Amino acid sequence: MRVSMPHMGNLYIPFKALFQRLDIDFVIPPISNQRTLSLGTKYSPEGLCIPFKLALGNLIEAAEMGADALIMPVGNGICRLGYYAQTQEQILHEIGYANVRVVRIGISEHKLLGLLKTIKYLANNASWPRIISTFRFGLTKLNALDRIERIVQKVRAVELVKGTANQLFAQAVDAIDKADDYNTLKKAQADYLDRLDRIPKDPQAQPLLVGIIGEFYVLLEPFSNLDVESELGKLGVEVRRTTFTSSWTKFSLFLNSLGINEKDRIHRAALPYLKRDIGGEGWESVGEKVLHAKEYDGIIHLAPFTCMPEVVAQNIMPSTRESIPILTLICDEQTTKTGMLTRLEAFVDLLQRKRRAGTNKQPRVTVRGGYT
Ligand code: SF4
Missing domain, CATH: 3.40.50 (Rossmann fold)
Structure with a gap:
């Protein structure tokens, strides 16, 4: 087999x-x-x-x-x-x-x-002990990958030489992939977090903060979303993606079995506008918008073409009381990079103007350096 x-x-x-x-x-x-x-x-x-x-x-x-x-x-x-x-x-x-x-x-x-x-x-x-011990090792790799990626999302927005964080991330992924024991894995994680911290950054930068919400797969598979996070990083935008596989695993595989539902808070936020699960991440998309309207400068909503849950969410979001600029990007084999970049540039331009005009929801403090 x-x-x-x-x-x-x-x-x-x-x-x-x-x-x-x-x-x-x-x-x-x-x-x-x-x-x-x-x-x-x-x-x-x-x-x-x-x-x-x-x-x-x-x-x-x-x-x-x-x-x-x-x-x-x-x-x-x-x-x-x-x-x-x-x-x-x-x-x-x-x-x-x-x-x-x-x-x-x-x-x-x-x-x-x-x-x-x-x-x-x-x-x-x-045997079960062997399966559990190997599963644990796999989970440790997953956690290390996501921990580093969260830092990369911050550094991309403020690095002086665009592309440096992405290069280091690719090397980190390779090092974590090759690590064959806990010690090597721990060292690789610490080494790349340190190297990301030392990347020269613009000390004056006040990057826009944009939430990335939407359907699970297109959030996590960069090829399907035309690497939207890297493109936003090039435009000086820090992103906060709602989903990481490690946190999903922690909640869905472990805490959920104990009766803890990490989505309760998000669902409660969505309730005034959508009262029940509509499949996929549609309910969560509405809740995330409501929850983070005051925190982010804008939101990018990733929706696969023909995805009913995200189409429903897309149509509800403009009418919530909690207001924040949202750009829905439809992911499909017909979507081109040029078309996406044009939309991203226009959206980022809009957010910058709002920030300059002081009409953003609230000023935010940006942490520079010491990302780890
Ligand atoms: S219909 Fe939507 S939520 Fe369901 S698998 Fe397709 S893209 Fe994902």
Whole structure:
């Protein structure tokens, strides 16, 4: 059995560490690129969203590499995600990969135990202590990656030489990927946090603060959003993304099992405008806007084309009492970088004018240096 999975940001790194330690034959498809998207688009039903298409492209590339057990999350929520794995398996069979199985992970229903049981099955029934210890190591990698990325989001906005933080981030990802024990991992994390702190920064900079909200996959997979965070960094904007895989894992896999729902606060904020879950992250998008209207200069809302939950959220957000400029970017195979950059530049220009005119919600204090 050869195992693989679609990409979603750097998530492949903790899974690679976990599977290698369990001696599972694991292959990683190429980082999502134009070919991935073309493959996914070619074989997907036209009206499906970009998470489906890119994931399918990744699965086809993995099948080309000989993988025959392809991991896909499934959910019992309201959106189409629940049907993805089944549809993708059927498409793979139809295009000639008859021996491929899509292994479904029902995280929303079975939480941590469901994930661990799937890993145990893929690892030929390895012992629980071994699975738990390798899972822990993978989680430590995930936490290190996200901790560094949070700092990169701040540094991009104020670095003197644009692109320096991104270069260091790429090196950090590589170092964390290669780290084979806790000590090396800890040293890599500390080293790159220190190097990010030492990047020369503009001492006068008062960067705009923009929240990035929207659908889970397009928030986390840079290829699907045309690397919007880096582009905002080049324009001198600090971003706060609502979702990181490490925090999602902490709440959804651990705390949720103990009855703690991290989304309660967000849902409460959305209640005057939307009373129930509408699938995906639609409810959360409305709540995030309401919650952060006074904190951010603006919000960028990432929505896959044809994503019903985010379309509903997009239509509710302009009418909330809590007002803040929002730019919705539709993510699709038709979206071009030039089109996105034009919109980003216009949006950032608007936010700068608002700030200069003093009509922003509230001045904010920007911490410079000492980011770690
Ligand atoms: S939330 Fe939207 S984009 Fe995400 S899987 Fe569901 S329909 Fe597709």
